[in-house]
Amino acid sequence: MNPLLARLQPYPFERLRRLFSDVTPNPALRPISLGIGEPRHATPDFLKKALAESLDTSLTGYPATAGEPAMRKACAGWVQRRYGIALDPATQVLPINGSREALFAFAQTVIDPTREGATVVMPNPFYQIYEGAAFLGGAEPHYVASDAARNFATDWDSVPEAVWARTQLLYVCSPGNPTGAVMPLEEWQRLFELSDRHGFVIASDECYSEIYFREEPPLGGLEAAQRLGRTGFPRLMSFTSLSKRSNVPGLRSGFVAGDATLIKAFLLYRTYHGGAMSPAVQAASIAAWNDEAHVVDNRRQYREKFAQVTPLLAQVLDVALPDAAFYLWAGVPASFARASGGLSPDEAFARELLAQYNVTVLPGSYLARETGGVNPGTGRIRMALVAEPAECFEAASRIVEFVSRRV
Numbered sequence: 001m002n003p004l005l006a007r008l009q010p011y012p013f014e015r016l017r018r019l020f021s022d023v024t025p026n027p028a029l030r031p032i033s034l035g036i037g038e039p040r041h042a043t044p045d046f047l048k049k050a051l052a053e054s055l056d057t058s059l060t061g062y063p064a065t066a067g068e069p070a071m072r073k074a075c076a077g078w079v080q081r082r083y084g085i086a087l088d089p090a091t092q093v094l095p096i097n098g099s100r101e102a103l104f105a106f107a108q109t110v111i112d113p114t115r116e117g118a119t120v121v122m123p124n125p126f127y128q129i130y131e132g133a134a135f136l137g138g139a140e141p142h143y144v145a146s147d148a149a150r151n152f153a154t155d156w157d158s159v160p161e162a163v164w165a166r167t168q169l170l171y172v173c174s175p176g177n178p179t180g181a182v183m184p185l186e187e188w189q190r191l192f193e194l195s196d197r198h199g200f201v202i203a204s205d206e207c208y209s210e211i212y213f214r215e216e217p218p219l220g221g222l223e224a225a226q227r228l229g230r231t232g233f234p235r236l237m238s239f240t241s242l243s244k245r246s247n248v249p250g251l252r253s254g255f256v257a258g259d260a261t262l263i264k265a266f267l268l269y270r271t272y273h274g275g276a277m278s279p280a281v282q283a284a285s286i287a288a289w290n291d292e293a294h295v296v297d298n299r300r301q302y303r304e305k306f307a308q309v310t311p312l313l314a315q316v317l318d319v320a321l322p323d324a325a326f327y328l329w330a331g332v333p334a335s336f337a338r339a340s341g342g343l344s345p346d347e348a349f350a351r352e353l354l355a356q357y358n359v360t361v362l363p364g365s366y367l368a369r370e371t372g373g374v375n376p377g378t379g380r381i382r383m384a385l386v387a388e389p390a391e392c393f394e395a396a397s398r399i400v401e402f403v404s405r406r407v
Contacts, residue, residue, distance in 0.1 A: 058279035067095035113138025152179035180322025188224035
């Protein structure tokens with residue numbers, strides 16, 4: 001067996017199952033889960049229709065890994081409308097089977113494990129795929145904590161110059177999971193300067209880009225590069241998907257865009273890896289990327305839920321409306337710091353909440369790694385407001401009652 005597999009950490013939801021293994025949820029209350037970031041709004045009917053209508057003619061041949069020209073054109077068209085950027089669909093866009101598999105596979109494409117000290121830099125807390133991709137690529141992850149005092153902006157200045165010098169790949173996530181923070185132009189400029197100096201590649205995870213609460217949509221990596229006059233998007237790849245934007249996590253569809261040289265190398269890797277997208281999925285994806293009305297309505301639903309739930313939870317938790325994404329990253333009351341049995345405050349909160357009020361939340365420490373003796377997720381919980389508004393409001397009401405009685 002590949003010995004690097006032994007380095008992979010249990011996934012957060014496996015750790016959650018272990019945490020709850022001996023917990024009996026309150027049977028008097030129906031279960032409500034805010035634990036998994038799985039979109040639960042209705043899938044648009046026109047998208048399902050496009051998928052169904054393509055089945056009769058799309059399953060008789062092997063699909064090309066590069067995707068159909070119409071698919072790449074639809075992706076490039078969306079980038080043009082969303083960010084004002086003209087991409088070459090043939091060389092700067094590549095369909096992917098969801099951002100998760102591509103974020104992992106991309107690391108296997110760009111990491112050179114024969115170089116001494118191969119390093120992958122990533123935010124902390126983070127999406128665990130980044131870490132696994134680094135390990136299986138033969139590199140060491142370097143975790144960079146966010147600063148709660150600066151709206152959870154990642155503290156890139158804390159990374160020593162010696163670490164940047166051996167960095168081959170940098171993962172960024174904006175809007176961030178779990179914090180919802182959006183990177184401003186100045187932050188992008190700093191990272192581009194570091195990339196130019198040290199030659200590392202930037203993988204920009206932007207799968208939450210279309211769920212936001214301010215009037216101005218989140219800045220994307222390609223957009224930032226264009227504003228700063230960086231032609232050709234050197235060493236930059238942007239990853240996005242339809243899962244959150246169009247409520248189709250089961251479709252497994254997205255695309256990467258950016259540096260044509262990297263796209264060419266990634267296409268070569270994916271040709272051997274078997275990363276071709278089904279023509280039926282491409283047909284549905286084309287319909288989704290070409291329609292914006294359903295995205296506007298989806299965003300409206302999230303805005304209404306967050307407007308209801310955030311002020312309610314703010315009565316008892318350290319929480320505020322994020323810049324974007326569909327999570328609340330909340331600090332739990334100090335009283336939970338006295339947890340017994342070696343539990344962290346966020347673990348104790350999650351266990352007691354499930355037992356007493358049958359609501360599931362994810363401990364923040366499961367989304368981060370301890371560095372320098374500190375886990376930046378400790379004492380926080382992530383709540384995914386993906387259910388219907390009434391269910392989210394009920395869960396929030398239970399949490400308020402739980403904390404009010406507990407404190």
